[in-house]
Amino acid sequence: MPTVFLQEELPEEAQIWSLLKALPLTHRRLSRSVDSLPSLEPGIVPGNRMDGSDHKLDLAAVHMTLHGRSIAGIYTSLQIPEAKLCFDCGTITPQSIRMPHLALTHGHMDHAGGVASYLGQRKLLRLGPTTIYAAEDLLPSIQSVVEIWERVQGNPYEVKYQAVRPGEYQELDGKLLLRPYPSVHSIPALGYTLCRTARKLKPEYKDLSGPEIASRRRAGDEVSDPHIEHLVTFTGDSTIEGLLNDPIARSARVIISECSFYGDEDADPALRTNVQHAHAGRHTHIDDIIGNLDQFGCETLVLMHLSRKHTPEEAFAALESRLPAAWKDKVLLFHHGNRAI
Numbered sequence: 231m232p233t234v235f236l237q238e239e240l241p242e243e244a245q246i247w248s249l250l251k252a253l254p255l256t257h258r259r260l261s262r263s264v265d266s267l268p269s270l271e272p273g274i275v276p277g278n279r280m281d282g283s284d285h286k287l288d289l290a291a292v293h294m295t296l297h298g299r300s301i302a303g304i305y306t307s308l309q310i311p312e313a314k315l316c317f318d319c320g321t322i323t324p325q326s327i328r329m330p331h332l333a334l335t336h337g338h339m340d341h342a343g344g345v346a347s348y349l350g351q352r353k354l355l356r357l358g359p360t361t362i363y364a365a366e367d368l369l370p371s372i373q374s375v376v377e378i379w380e381r382v383q384g385n386p387y388e389v390k391y392q393a394v395r396p397g398e399y400q401e402l403d404g405k406l407l408l409r410p411y412p413s414v415h416s417i418p419a420l421g422y423t424l425c426r427t428a429r430k431l432k433p434e435y436k437d438l439s440g441p442e443i444a445s446r447r448r449a450g451d452e453v454s455d456p457h458i459e460h461l462v463t464f465t466g467d468s469t470i471e472g473l474l475n476d477p478i479a480r481s482a483r484v485i486i487s488e489c490s491f492y493g494d495e496d497a498d499p500a501l502r503t504n505v506q507h508a509h510a511g512r513h514t515h516i517d518d519i520i521g522n523l524d525q526f527g528c529e530t531l532v533l534m535h536l537s538r539k540h541t542p543e544e545a546f547a548a549l550e551s552r553l554p555a556a557w558k559d560k561v562l563l564f565h566h567g568n569r570a571i
């Protein structure tokens with residue numbers, strides 16, 4: 231395709247903007263900040279529940295940031311650049327294609343349909359090898375789709391396929407680990423908890439000063455125990471049972487949970503956004519979140535995967551009126567104005 235060769239002449243950033251601006255109009259309307267994003271660097275917007283037009287949140291509790299896009303049924307792909315990790319690939323973004331680790335929760339199109347484009351862009355921009363993590367039942371199908379596109383393109387991608395099982399940790403870069411756990415959805419699905427290995431001071435040393443601990447360490451004492459910190463859980467698509475059934479997942483310092491629906495049966499039954507409809511599709515409703523807040527140990531709860539049947543303002547209003555005071559500063563809504571469809 232001539233434009234591909236033309237794009238290779240452009241600086242990397244220009245290639246990405248060129249790609250995005252070539253997307254169909256509906257994509258551009260849905261992601262209204264495509265034309266207004268100032269740069270590809272992760273410019274951070276402080277966590278602000280009322281500032282939902284950006285696709286970025288500051289996860290201060292874990293010194294990380296969250297980027298991406300998520301609209302129920304359209305696309306979900308969220309990235310944590312500090313971990314070089316992308317959760318799901320229902321679409322590609324300038325940030326997502328820079329992540330060498332891609333963890334897929336399940337095979338629905340709005341979560342996995344962008345994998346070939348993601349790999350193709352990583353190849354085109356020479357961004358290096360990629361590892362795709364997915365359940366062992368899903369992975370061969372993903373690999374088949376990618377292999378078809380490799381044949382279509384006449385060009386193999388640099389990709390490693392890593393099957394994962396619930397509870398088995400996968401090593402990412404540095405001290406970071408990825409722990410899958412079972413989600414509860416209409417097809418087999420996983421959630422993931424991003425973890426970090428650390429060392430925790432043994433209780434018998436906790437009253438010693440820094441120099442005293444250093445002295446003991448130099449003398450050969452083992453002053454700390456290995457420890458795994460549970461940093462960020464990403465639920466993918468799931469009913470609330472996915473979190474409730476997994477104590478590690480729900481103990482993470484940041485939980486990114488789907489919350490697709492906020493509707494009330496009495497207010498507008500025709501919209502099909504009430505709790506019964508959410509559960510019928512194996513999704514989460516705001517009632518499920520509000521009713522189980524005491525189960526979560528997190529410092530920040532990010533709600534994503536908002537249905538296009540709701541405006542962000544409706545979701546904010548529901549959260550404002552229903553969240554207990556202690557949770558109002560802990561809950562962030564991840565959205566980007568998804569009424570325009």
Ligand SMILES: [Zn+2]
Binds near residue numbers: 336341415
């Ligand atoms: Zn799904």
